[in-house]
Amino acid sequence: MSQQPPPVTATLAAYLVNASPEAVPAAVRLEAVRTFVNWVGCAVGGSRHAAVTTALAALSPFSGPARASVLGRSERVDPLLAALLNGISSHVFDFDDTHLRTVIHPAGPVLSALLAFAEHQAVRGDDFIHALVLGVEAECRIGNAVFPAHYDIGWHITGSAGVFGAAAAVGRLLELDEQRMAWALGLAATQPVGLREMFGSMTKSFHPGRAAQNGMTAALLAARGYTSSEQALEAPRGWLNVLSTSHDSTEITEGLGSSYEISTNSYKPFACGIVIHPVIDACLQLRKRDGFELDAVRAVRLRVHPLVLELTGKTEPRSGLEGKFSVFHAAAVALCEGDGGERQFSDRAVLDPSVVELRRRVSAQVDTTLEADAADVDIELADGRHLHLHVEHAIGSSHRPMSNADLEHKFLGLGEDVLGEARTRRLLDACWNVEHVEDIAAIATAART
Amino acid sequence: MSQQPPPVTATLAAYLVNASPEAVPAAVRLEAVRTFVNWVGCAVGGSRHAAVTTALAALSPFSGPARASVLGRSERVDPLLAALLNGISSHVFDFDDTHLRTVIHPAGPVLSALLAFAEHQAVRGDDFIHALVLGVEAECRIGNAVFPAHYDIGWHITGSAGVFGAAAAVGRLLELDEQRMAWALGLAATQPVGLREMFGSMTKSFHPGRAAQNGMTAALLAARGYTSSEQALEAPRGWLNVLSTSHDSTEITEGLGSSYEISTNSYKPFACGIVIHPVIDACLQLRKRDGFELDAVRAVRLRVHPLVLELTGKTEPRSGLEGKFSVFHAAAVALCEGDGGERQFSDRAVLDPSVVELRRRVSAQVDTTLEADAADVDIELADGRHLHLHVEHAIGSSHRPMSNADLEHKFLGLGEDVLGEARTRRLLDACWNVEHVEDIAAIATAART
Numbered sequence: 001m002s003q004q005p006p007p008v009t010a011t012l013a014a015y016l017v018n019a020s021p022e023a024v025p026a027a028v029r030l031e032a033v034r035t036f037v038n039w040v041g042c043a044v045g046g047s048r049h050a051a052v053t054t055a056l057a058a059l060s061p062f063s064g065p066a067r068a069s070v071l072g073r074s075e076r077v078d079p080l081l082a083a084l085l086n087g088i089s090s091h092v093f094d095f096d097d098t099h100l101r102t103v104i105h106p107a108g109p110v111l112s113a114l115l116a117f118a119e120h121q122a123v124r125g126d127d128f129i130h131a132l133v134l135g136v137e138a139e140c141r142i143g144n145a146v147f148p149a150h151y152d153i154g155w156h157i158t159g160s161a162g163v164f165g166a167a168a169a170v171g172r173l174l175e176l177d178e179q180r181m182a183w184a185l186g187l188a189a190t191q192p193v194g195l196r197e198m199f200g201s202m203t204k205s206f207h208p209g210r211a212a213q214n215g216m217t218a219a220l221l222a223a224r225g226y227t228s229s230e231q232a233l234e235a236p237r238g239w240l241n242v243l244s245t246s247h248d249s250t251e252i253t254e255g256l257g258s259s260y261e262i263s264t265n266s267y268k269p270f271a272c273g274i275v276i277h278p279v280i281d282a283c284l285q286l287r288k289r290d291g292f293e294l295d296a297v298r299a300v301r302l303r304v305h306p307l308v309l310e311l312t313g314k315t316e317p318r319s320g321l322e323g324k325f326s327v328f329h330a331a332a333v334a335l336c337e338g339d340g341g342e343r344q345f346s347d348r349a350v351l352d353p354s355v356v357e358l359r360r361r362v363s364a365q366v367d368t369t370l371e372a373d374a375a376d377v378d379i380e381l382a383d384g385r386h387l388h389l390h391v392e393h394a395i396g397s398s399h400r401p402m403s404n405a406d407l408e409h410k411f412l413g414l415g416e417d418v419l420g421e422a423r424t425r426r427l428l429d430a431c432w433n434v435e436h437v438e439d440i441a442a443i444a445t446a447a448r449t
Numbered sequence: 450m451s452q453q454p455p456p457v458t459a460t461l462a463a464y465l466v467n468a469s470p471e472a473v474p475a476a477v478r479l480e481a482v483r484t485f486v487n488w489v490g491c492a493v494g495g496s497r498h499a500a501v502t503t504a505l506a507a508l509s510p511f512s513g514p515a516r517a518s519v520l521g522r523s524e525r526v527d528p529l530l531a532a533l534l535n536g537i538s539s540h541v542f543d544f545d546d547t548h549l550r551t552v553i554h555p556a557g558p559v560l561s562a563l564l565a566f567a568e569h570q571a572v573r574g575d576d577f578i579h580a581l582v583l584g585v586e587a588e589c590r591i592g593n594a595v596f597p598a599h600y601d602i603g604w605h606i607t608g609s610a611g612v613f614g615a616a617a618a619v620g621r622l623l624e625l626d627e628q629r630m631a632w633a634l635g636l637a638a639t640q641p642v643g644l645r646e647m648f649g650s651m652t653k654s655f656h657p658g659r660a661a662q663n664g665m666t667a668a669l670l671a672a673r674g675y676t677s678s679e680q681a682l683e684a685p686r687g688w689l690n691v692l693s694t695s696h697d698s699t700e701i702t703e704g705l706g707s708s709y710e711i712s713t714n715s716y717k718p719f720a721c722g723i724v725i726h727p728v729i730d731a732c733l734q735l736r737k738r739d740g741f742e743l744d745a746v747r748a749v750r751l752r753v754h755p756l757v758l759e760l761t762g763k764t765e766p767r768s769g770l771e772g773k774f775s776v777f778h779a780a781a782v783a784l785c786e787g788d789g790g791e792r793q794f795s796d797r798a799v800l801d802p803s804v805v806e807l808r809r810r811v812s813a814q815v816d817t818t819l820e821a822d823a824a825d826v827d828i829e830l831a832d833g834r835h836l837h838l839h840v841e842h843a844i845g846s847s848h849r850p851m852s853n854a855d856l857e858h859k860f861l862g863l864g865e866d867v868l869g870e871a872r873t874r875r876l877l878d879a880c881w882n883v884e885h886v887e888d889i890a891a892i893a894t895a896a897r898t
Contacts, residue, residue, distance in 0.1 A: 058675060059670070064512045120510075197638075200678075201676040220507045223507065225499075226503045235646045237644055242603035
């Protein structure tokens with residue numbers, strides 16, 4: 001403590017205030033657009049979940065002027081409450097994006113705040129995307145500085161680091177000066193959200209939503225001159241020291257503007273834990289092979305990474321939620337229905353007699369030579385033929401990112417039950433076009449029912 | 450972790466739900482009333498501070514139906530926002546109550562939430578006071594379990610433990626069952642507020658306000674069935690383990706209902722750091738002595754505990770805030786004006802020529818034999834006489850609690866500049882009568898301008 005720590009907060013604040021949109025490479029902007037598309041799909045898809053309905057019922061009596069959209073629903077609420085609700089719905093299926101290095105889900109805190117803010121004050125598409133890039137940069141760099149110690153202690157890093165992303169992004173749109181941006185980061189630092197103990201309850205998806213709301217509140221207060229520490233990250237009793245047992249603050253300040261964390265963002269193709277994605281990927285590919293016939297499947301033999309049976313070894317799942325923890329269901333439903341979206345992990349799908357029938361012919365064996373994103377699937381047909389595929393890297397992994405077409409497929413699967421096919425397609429087109437929109441509020445409106 | 454921790458959260462929740470108002474001794478209820486009186490005075494007194502005005506300007510555009518009072522002001526806002534604002538104003542002078550064992554300021558988080566809630570849903574005075582007792586019990590017992598490790602790490606315990614107090618108190622008024630009370634505590638655990646790094650900025654007083662708002666939000670969500678962990682305190686990744694390096698959870702569960710933390714609450718007589726209270730106390734007593742004449746004071750010689758000069762050794766303060774860090778100003782202004790309230794630590798008082806003139810005749814010497822709540826003051830008069838007093842225990846310390854008359858004097862000093870004398874006296878009477886009020890909202894209304 002006798003040596004002065006480097007001025008991490010001020011350096012980050014200066015970057016957030018002064019970064020030029022023109023400096024952001026086109027590929028980075030495209031990844032930001034993909035992040036937006038994926039997030040809107042998740043938020044619309046999750047919007048009917050009981051967590052959203054319950055939070056809306058509890059808090060709408062306190063809502064201010066109903067200017068902001070709750071995606072996928074008819075209600076409008078004030079922008080701070082919208083940030084909370086859209087953050088909940090976008091995370092409630094565990095289907096949102098992942099910054100693989102820190103397991104932060106970057107979009108939830110940042111985009112829930114940004115989109116709600118864009119219904120408070122007009123925001124152009126290019127400014128919106130730049131603010132998204134900067135918000136993700138802030139939260140993921142701060143995450144990099146404390147991962148894994150901070151996560152290991154028990155913080156749900158999406159909420160605890162995410163609040164900085166929301167403050168940075170909204171602060172940028174509010175055109176804060178360097179001192180006020182530092183205050184916004186200070187007000188964010190003092191309101192971290194999220195203990196991992198909450199996993200398995202509705203409170204998990206509360207975390208990105210509350211982080212969005214807290215970060216937006218921080219930026220709004222700082223914009224008016226509400227003072228805070230200007231060393232909130234690095235001070236002896238600042239966020240890095242209080243919320244982690246170790247950190248490397250150079251992760252926050254080195255190379256700002258020369259690399260972009262959002263360019264490493266990844267998207268889940270399937271609505272379940274990432275460990276069973278390689279199996280689903282293989283089944284979907286085998287299903288398209290010449291000679292595949294569902295009724296002719298005699299046995300499905302999986303060879304999988306050890307974690308698969310440890311985490312998803314449930315042989316007789318009885319609900320949609322349990323289905324997410326059954327590689328046997330995942331393989332069977334992928335072969336039956338040709339997909340692995342939220343619908344394939346519903347109660348309906350898990351209890352479907354033909355899925356159950358096929359599930360009982362699926363067996364799995366651990367293969368310790370396999371990487372975590374690999375799997376080997378062999379299908380034996382009634383006539384004795386075998387269809388076989390070895391997946392080296394599952395779709396959605398860093399080696400095989402989801403294509404834009406994959407993202408579209410996911411978006412439509414999430415949106416159609418909520419908005420219908422035609423409106424979902426129009427919304428999708430609007431999301432791809434986000435950079436060129438004059439007023440972002442139009443997209444939020446298009447996502448309402 | 451192989452051994453199951455005791456069910457701390459469930460035990461606390463069961464107590465909060467089932468505790469009988471009749472079981473609370475009259476002396477405890479009286480201390481709760483004194484806590485209320487002191488808190489209302491502080492909130493009214495602080496209501497014109499820039500922190501309150503700034504937060505109101507930033508967040509009122511998002512306010513829901515204007516049903517709740519901002520004490521000391523004309524504005525009404527929604528109850529969740531009122532909880533935040535009243536929490537800020539009640540702490541912004543650092544003049545509120547203190548639970549001496551943990552340095553928690555108990556009223557801010559609990560009463561800011563309770564009073565705002567009472568403008569959302571009618572609450573009777575006896576229920577209000579019982580909820581206050583229970584809220585303080587929850588936050589201070591949780592504080593006891595982690596103090597001092599949690600505070601030493603850098604958490605502002607008023608915000609980080611206070612959120613439980615607000616959730617418990619509002620949860621009680623919402624008549625939550627045991628499971629939902631546990632969820633409310635879980636939703637509180639996942640939203641702690643407050644790093645000590647923020648001390649010295651407006652964000653410090655944000656902490657009790659945001660804790661009130663978060664705790665009230667937690668209770669409202671739980672009441673509607675928003676699920677959370679039911680082991681939020683004791684789980685391996687629960688609040689006690691994540692936010693502290695050591696804890697004793699028996700502090701939370703043992704003797705519930707047989708002792709009351711609120712009965713140890715203390716109140717500040719003077720609007721400055723507690724270390725200079727013994728000096729002010731002595732000066733106020735000497736000023737009343739026969740033969741004291743302000744114009745005749747030649748020298749004021751203080752003997753003080755070492756911390757006094759370390760923390761408040763400023764000899765030439767130039768603003769009200771700097772005056773709080775000058776024992777020389779404190780002694781001079783107490784002798785000049787016969788008080789040590791917020792007015793005596795204003796810019797006006799610090800720059801007053803006669804106070805400055807007297808301040809320059811005040812000298813101080815460290816005496817390592819003195820206790821922290823003791824001081825020795827000798828006044829030399831022009832005719833050579835000495836007036837001398839040794840204060841063993843300052844007023845407001847646990848040995849010499851403030852009397853009801855002292856609390857009244859403080860209340861009037863805080864309220865009169867805001868509400869005028871007559872309205873302040875009526876409000877004071879209403880506060881003393883709080884237990885017998887049919888609808889608490891009447892008191893909130895009486896505290897508006």
